[in-house]
Amino acid sequence: MLQLTVTPQSALVDEPLQIQLTGLHPSQLVTFRASLINEKGLLFQSRAFYRASEAGEVDLEKASALGGDYVGVHPMGLFWTLKPQKVFSRLMKRDVINTPYYVKLEVYNSAVLDFSVEDQPLISTTVERWYAGAGVKRIQIREGRVRGALFLPPGKGPFPGIIDMFGGIGGLVEFRASLLASRGFTVLALAYFGYEDLPKDALEVDLEYFEEATNLLLKHPMVLGPGIGVIAISKGAEIGLSMAVHLKHITALVCINGPNIILGGAHKYQNQYFQTTLPDNEKMRIEYFGLLSMYHAVEMIQGKAVRNVLPVEKFQGHILFIVGENDKNYNSKAFAEEAMEQLKKHGKNNGMLLSYPGAGHLIEPPYSPLCFASWNPSFPFPLLWGGKYISHAAAQEHSWGEIQKFFRHHLIQNRAPKL
Template identity: 60%
Template sequence: MVQLTATPASALVDEPVHIRATGLYPTQMVTLTASLKDEKGNLFQSRAFYRANEAGEVDLKQAPSLGGDYVGVHPMGLFWSLKPERPFMRLLKRDVMNSPFSVTLALHDLVCLHELDTDQPSASVVVQRWFLRHGTQRVQIREGRVRGALFLPPGEGPFPGIIDLFGGVGGLIEFRASLLAAHGFAVLALAYFAYEDLPELLMEVDLEYFEEAANLLLAHPKVQGPGIGVTSVSKGAEIGLAMACFLKQVVATVCINGPNAIFDFPLRYRDLVILPVPSFLEHVQTDVSGAMNFRNFRGDPQDKLNQQSVLPIEKAQGQILFIIGENDQSMKSREYATQALEQLKNHRRNNGRMLAYPGAGHLIEPPYSPLCYASRNKSTGSLIMLWGGDPAAHAAAQEHAWGEIQKFFRQHLIQTRSQL
């Protein structure tokens, strides 16, 4: 009898699943598929072709996929190769508290090159993928101007504190914060536009808002001082780097594919205003898929006229980790990180380092998340933004970077306290 098992059947989304099929004929060819529907009912699917061994088994820890959405030995390939049925959809978990993603894994007797909707699988199993560990507390934050959600791990604490910032998608995105909380951090998912009573559009970055959020987090009885961390991506990484430069509360900053200068909108902090590097719409290119490539959209921070827009990274007192996807099609993130590190070196500072991942795109997310190569972005209206990335290389980058991010924060947030 054909059996398909997936262990564990219920786990955090960043935990691997061991998939195994038994009861097949020796050397039998089969198709394994994965499918899930997001909270809006959008379908994501993947498939891979496998050959059973002489014992009639397929173990994804050892067996190579011979074709489909990926090739080679990839135990979690069915998860990270999920693709939207409708093009340009990004898989985003909105409600992290009440429901997991349910992924249906199925085994089909043949190599299925046609649509699988009408084909009855020989075996199937449902796997639950959670973004929240049992006992984690979510606290809605509406204090002063600050809007967000604070995730506190189970236990008395105090826990190292982190602010989590996303980019141009706006609103409140919680999945990374809730997942970091599962690993022992107190994390504030911070909204800064297009949420509740915050501005609908981002026209200016007011750094005092983020300073208020940092002070609020540090004042929480379950958050250990004396400093906090920031994890950030894209536009959020620009803000994260600015926080590292100007806010003494920030002692460890992760910038995922962000710039080293102010882009798009001015940044204001007390009496200081930093104007953005100019942008050039005529430099935007269209990919064969119809997505817009913004890599050359912004001017070069190194140009003499743009020097006043470059962030004074040499003022940062804490540690900075740049995480870079070398196939980022949204911005020249490797170039910007290199410039920032050179700036530190010129000021005899050594508090920054870069992890660069060949083949990874712009949206480096927690492990086993499907690559989003291009998607519609609220901040650009109906335009489709090209993010880039090769699926297998991007998946490897996400898995490695996630471990490095946690290691970085443990080293520089917990160590900071022990040195006092």
């Protein structure tokens, strides 16, 4: 009797699954297909070909995929190779509390190259992938100028507090914040442009807005204090680094694929303006398939005086730089290496760099699909992010554990006593 078993059937998106198929003929060739419909009604799908063992079984923890979207032993490969039917669409969960992604897993006889309505699976099941664990609470934040969503873990607390920011996409992005809250952090997903009554763009960054958000989070009874952490990617990482330099309550900072310069928008703090370095528009390139690459427009030019390097050596807390060496948006590795060198020159050892070969720009929680390129509201062409499936997936899995260890170490074990 054919049986498809997935354990657990319902889990957080950063949890691996055990997928086993039994009851096949010995050496039978089958196609595994994963698919989901996102909140906009768009289809994402993946497939891989497997051959059953002599016992008529396929265990994805042991079996090697023969082809399809990946080759080799990759138990979660069907998840991190999910691709959009509508090209350059990014899978990004909006309602993180009330609904999961429902991922349908189907098995077809032989190797199916193109799926049609006539194809009938031998067996199928559906799994739930959640972005918030049981008991996580979401609170909409509209206090003073601050706009965002606060996520509280279950339990009495207090818990270490983190501000979570994304990059040039704008708006309010919550999926990483809700997942961190599920892992025991009080997290403020912070919008800073392109949302409600906030500025339409990030051409001028007012650090006092982020100071207000920091103070709001710190005063919450579910936040441990006396300092908080910041996790941010791309433009958000640039702002996070600037926050660390100027705001005293930032204790731990995770920068994912961001610059160590003020890039494309001045920063303002207490009536002081910190000038920007503008990308060299002549060096923007349209790559294959009409994708816009920012890489050469913002690449590092050592010793170029006009660049406004952030004085990272002023930060009294700890920094974790996470970079993808196949990032096609920024030369993130060079940015991070220069920041690490700045710290070293000033006799500081409060920085750590994790550099991942083959990883792209959008390093997200484990088992998230690689987004090689996607549309951005600020540009007329899809932006190229980079990344290679297997390497990128490994980077996401490893960095997620390191991020949590980093925050727990510097926001709990090493925290200074409250005054």
